[in-house]
Amino acid sequence: MVKVACVAAVSVIILGCHTMTQKPSFEPSPNAVKPVVYQVFTRLFGNMKSANIPWGTIAQNGVGKFSDFNRQALAGIKELGVTHIWYTGVPHHAVIADYTEYDISEDDPDVVKGRAGSPYAVKDYYSVNPDLADNPANRLAEFEQLITRTHAAGMKVIIDIVPNHVARNYQSVAKPDGVEDFGATDNTDVEYARDNNFYYIPGKSFRVPESAVPLGGEEHPLADGRFFETPAKWTGNGARQAQPDINDWYETVKVNYGVRPDGSYDFPTLPDDFRHRDYQQHAAFWAGKSVPDSWLKFEHIVHYWLDKGVDGFRYDMAEMVPVEFWSYLNSSIKSKNPNAFILAEVYNPSLYRDYLQLAKMDYLYDKVGFYDAIKAIIGQRQTTDALEIIQTSMQDIEHHMLHFLENHDEQRIASPEFAGDAQWGQPALVVSSLISTSPTLLYFGQEVGEDGSENAGFGQPSRTSIFDYVGVPAHQRWMNNGLFDGGQLTEEEASLRDFYQQVLNISAHHPAMAGEYMSLHSANRLTQSDYDGSQFAFARWLDDSLLIVVSSFASSHAKSYNLIIPETLVSKLHFADGLFQGRDLLAAGDYQLHVEQGVGNIQINIQAKSAIVIEFKAFEKSNLR
Incomplete structure (x- = not known):
């Protein structure tokens, strides 16, 4: 292990040194000044197995559980300045495992990405992934216990909602009485109807994409190149072919929000002056208005989770769903919980202000802008001049633009495909987390230099796989066989984590962050x-x-x-x-x-x-x- 050297400058100035024992020496604000969100891929966090066999099963590669987030684990997260934990992959999504004894239908590998499945192909919005439970029969109760533990540790809970699409085989076994599944009463004889939940391709049946090789070619009773769906539905990314392309989101189907196939709207539109009105006025606008059925279904879903103690939501691909729906949904959420944390994935800068002001989002990803500039600067493809330009252009909305250096979609800093050295995270983190009043997001394992190099199967190296069962090596060294004390970290990894801890606590608690x-x-x-x-x-x-x-x-x-x-x-x-x-x-x-x-x-x-x-x-x- 290489010790980091301190470099003494002229007089009494000491620079470029960081030691694990030093803590931020400032008077912290009694309450968090701004949020620090810890995104954790829930099924990977507590997994102790390290075989990392490509396409490996749960027995081979292991899986983490809700119960792994015990008091020690949550304390280790909290000490990073974290205010909110985004538990990624909680809603029950399609997965290649046999849970038929719990009345859960098997999922077809032909329309599932990876063995563990994509968390963005939700199969049952009223339940949670059975993989994450010690006892799948009690999976919902186990998640509710995790919510309670997280709150007791002084942090709030965020989960994903994916309104743009659902799994091809959506089938809720946990829905409350009186709730209908998506598509249960659709008129499948037409391509579009306002209150259909899906779009259809009448007269044609779905065909599995060419070149699809489920489970890496392993034999499976359902992996036969066929999936029964007739008539075929539009695919999640909007593809309208009965046989989508292999690069389409073929494991999902597009949800209909009353947007006709020609792009016109089949619902009331918001007057532009509503961009400066509060959520109460938005809620009043929608009161008594007839809205598409999919709006009502998702409103019921988010209220279901709010009632269980969830504190907020991260919306996947929000820009693929109309602004008016978000105004309706978010004003309903805020009417129930004014402090709910609402974060949306939006990549088109020309839409940022619409999704903040009209859609009433709290925060958006600052990817196409800040993150992309930081990545280019680290790669020596751009100068830091870009950061000043971007920050100036965002001054009216900077508070709402969440900053991050890693998340489940992006390459790990330490991966050769990005920077190849976790130390690049140090200057980037300081700029990203301290430049504005916006929240900071930390992806689990980032703080110890995880490099995402594992070949898990469907997922590609450089990004820790979200599709397969895999161990996360640097994170596992911090986990230290369930002690969650960093006992197996290298000196460099421990020093890096301490650096993150110092900076993120400044971000969360230094009074100047609100200035x-x-x-x-x-x-x-x-x-x-x-x-x-x-x-x-x-x-x-x-x-x-x-x-x-x-x-x-x-x-x-x-x-x-x-x-x-x-x-x-x-x-x-x-x-x-x-x-x-x-x-x-x-x-x-x-x-x-x-x-x-x-x-x-x-x-x-x-x-x-x-x-x-x-x-x-x-x-x-x-x-x-």
């Missing part, structure tokens, strides 16, 4: 030769507390420069001329802010692939003269 922001980038780019396109600096402040944040995306070599603090910021903070003492909240180094004639400067010496977060108090003048 104002100013970029320091352009002012220094123009005046400092060593402050180049690999550096990014900004300020965050509230009242008398100032944070100066500097990240280095240089691939090698330290950088030294005088960081200019512009007169506009010095004036806003009422710093008089003189010397002010600061401290790095990450490495405990000391810094001097020198203010002369209303302009400040700080001597910076920063290592490659690292970051510093300096806290200044307006009243803390240095004794040095």
Whole structure:
């Protein structure tokens, strides 16, 4: 194991060092300033098996359970500054396993991706994945117990809702009395009817895509290249062929929200001035109006989970469902729980404001923009200039744009296909989590440098598989056979996790995170030769507390420069001329802010692939003269 070296700069400044024992030395806000969301792939979190056989069974590769999230595990998550846990893969989705003794129908491998199945092909919205239960007969009660444990640990619960599509073989065995399955009363003789839940291809039967090889070619009684569905339904991504392409979402079917095949709407539309009205006014708009049946079904589903204690939802591919439906659904949710956390996957920047303001989402992914820029900067394909441009363009909605560096869809930072080195996560995390008032998302295993290299079967290396049973090696070392104490981590992994812990606690609890922001980038780019396109600096402040944040995306070599603090910021903070003492909240180094004639400067010496977060108090003048 290689120890990380500290590099001493001139005077008393210490930079580029991080040790596991150091904790953030600031006065935290008594309540979380902004959310930190921990996304965990529920079936992988507690799995201790490490065989990782491609297409392996549960017996071979193992599976995690709800019960793995015990008090110790939840405490380990909480110490990362986490406020919300997004339990991914909870609603019962199609899976290749025999649970017929629990009155669950078998799923056909011809329309299931992987052996464990996609969490986004939900088969029963009123139940949970039986794989996750110690006793599948009590699976719902076991999840309810997990909700209770999570709340007791001081965190809230988020689960996925996937309104755009459901599994090809949707069949709820747990639905409450009086609830009909999707499609149960559809008129299948027509392509479209407003209150049909699905779209149909009359006169044609579904055919399995060419080149589909379920279970990697392993024999299975149902893997015969056929799946009975007549008439065929539109596929989840909108494909309208009876035989979808292998690259289509062929395991799912598209849900109909009253959007006619020509794209026109069969429901009332929202006046544009509703983008600035609150959820109560949205709820009042929909009261008494006739809406498509699918709207009613999903409203019942989300209320079902709210009643069980779920605190919020992450919506898959929200932009494929009309804004009006979201206005209807989200205003209904907020009427029941005004504090519900609502996060949506939207990738089209031109739609961001519609889905925030008209659809009443709380938060959207900031992928096509912030994440893509960070990834390009790490790959040396772009300079940090892009970050300033993006953040400026988002100022009116920055609070609502969730930042992340990994999630189940994206490549692991440590994978060769992304950065090949988990240390790149350090400068990226500092910028991503501290630049705005928006939430930060952490994907499990990211904090210990998981590289996603396992070939699990259907899922491809670089992304930890969401389709198959697999062990997650670096995470398993933190799990330490169920002790959840990091006892098997390497020194580098433990140091990285401690770094994440420090930064995310600043993000969640430092008062300045609720304050104002100013970029320091352009002012220094123009005046400092060593402050180049690999550096990014900004300020965050509230009242008398100032944070100066500097990240280095240089691939090698330290950088030294005088960081200019512009007169506009010095004036806003009422710093008089003189010397002010600061401290790095990450490495405990000391810094001097020198203010002369209303302009400040700080001597910076920063290592490659690292970051510093300096806290200044307006009243803390240095004794040095």
